[in-house]
Amino acid sequence: MEEFIASLEDQHSLDLFKKLPKGKRLRAKLILKIAGESRESYKLAAIVELVHAASLLHDDVIDDALTRRGKDSINAIYGNKTSIMLGDILYSKAFAELSNFSSEIAYRISSAVSLLSVGELLDMALSEQFNDNKTAYFDMIYKKTAILIEAAAASAAMLCGKDASLYETYGRNLGLAFQVIDDVLDITQSSEVLGKPSLSDFKEGKTTLPYLYLYERINTEEQHKLISLFKKDLDKDDKMWIKNRMKETSSLNDSIQYAKELGLEALSAIKDENNDGLTKIIKEMIEREF
Numbered sequence: 250m251e252e253f254i255a256s257l258e259d260q261h262s263l264d265l266f267k268k269l270p271k272g273k274r275l276r277a278k279l280i281l282k283i284a285g286e287s288r289e290s291y292k293l294a295a296i297v298e299l300v301h302a303a304s305l306l307h308d309d310v311i312d313d314a315l316t317r318r319g320k321d322s323i324n325a326i327y328g329n330k331t332s333i334m335l336g337d338i339l340y341s342k343a344f345a346e347l348s349n350f351s352s353e354i355a356y357r358i359s360s361a362v363s364l365l366s367v368g369e370l371l372d373m374a375l376s377e378q379f380n381d382n383k384t385a386y387f388d389m390i391y392k393k394t395a396i397l398i399e400a401a402a403a404s405a406a407m408l409c410g411k412d413a414s415l416y417e418t419y420g421r422n423l424g425l426a427f428q429v430i431d432d433v434l435d436i437t438q439s440s441e442v443l444g445k446p447s448l449s450d451f452k453e454g455k456t457t458l459p460y461l462y463l464y465e466r467i468n469t470e471e472q473h474k475l476i477s478l479f480k481k482d483l484d485k486d487d488k489m490w491i492k493n494r495m496k497e498t499s500s501l502n503d504s505i506q507y508a509k510e511l512g513l514e515a516l517s518a519i520k521d522e523n524n525d526g527l528t529k530i531i532k533e534m535i536e537r538e539f
């Protein structure tokens with residue numbers, strides 16, 4: 250990634266790029282575990298991670314997020330304009346490098362990025378008011394999160410001549426499970442561990458799966474209370490009420506269970522592929538503490 254950005258010969262862009270927190274590099278790991286290690290697979294991994302980093306730079310502007318992975322976000326330090334432009338530099342460079350790959354791979358990744366943007370727009374629209382529609386939520390998280398992971402896995406398979414459909418199914422289910430778990434952690438983890446205030450999804454207008462289950466399982470009076478807290482700065486008592494009711498109605502457990510089922514779906518797609526690395530990614534994700 251650094252090599253790609255350095256080749257633009259602009260020190261300011263490179264300095265800004267180096268300030269980005271690294272993250273888990275899930276998409277890159279996936280590509281290397283599917284396609285093996287080669288110059289080409291490293292390039293593809295860098296391309297997908299550059300797109301992902303760009304999307305987060307834009308997302309932090311859209312969400313007015315002042316932190317990213319526990320550190321001040323680029324928009325918090327340098328302002329929205331810099332964050333948007335660094336994002337533009339990263340994804341346009343990624344596309345320039347993508348044009349050196351087969352048209353099948355280039356089309357797969359670039360179409361995923363279009364839908365990624367559609368997913369973010371959907372997320373914004375759904376955040377306007379309290380969303381109680383699970384289908385809309387799943388469509389949004391598929392596009393916003395799973396689609397790039399799905400395309401990364403499929404294109405890595407294409408790169409090394411493996412059956413792309415198996416890896417695509419693996420990637421899609423991993424991506425969906427990953428987003429549901431991220432949504433659960435926003436509620437169960439402390440702000441210290443999260444690197445941002447807990448329950449910030451609800452404050453940002455995101456009615457994630459645990460909220461959708463909760464809403465279905467409480468009476469009308471409590472539904473009104475939940476809606477009245479939507480997008481508000483929650484005090485300790487409000488947070489406690491939400492967390493307790495989620496526990497009592499099994500909304501958190503059922504969300505975790507749902508993510509685990511998606512994980513098993515991912516595993517079943519690649520069961521005959523003899524890929525321990527991919528099995529490990531799923532196991533680590535579904536066997537963690539919440």
Ligand code: FPP
Nearest residue numbers: 300303304307308336340365366369393394
């Ligand atoms: C994080 O969601 C956001 C995404 C995974 C996708 C954002 C996509 C775009 C902004 C489309 C533009 C794409 C490019 C390539 C510039 P979140 O806000 O739920 O998660 P967070 O807590 O990590 O912010």
Ligand code: MG
Nearest residue numbers: 308309312314
């Ligand atoms: Mg965000």
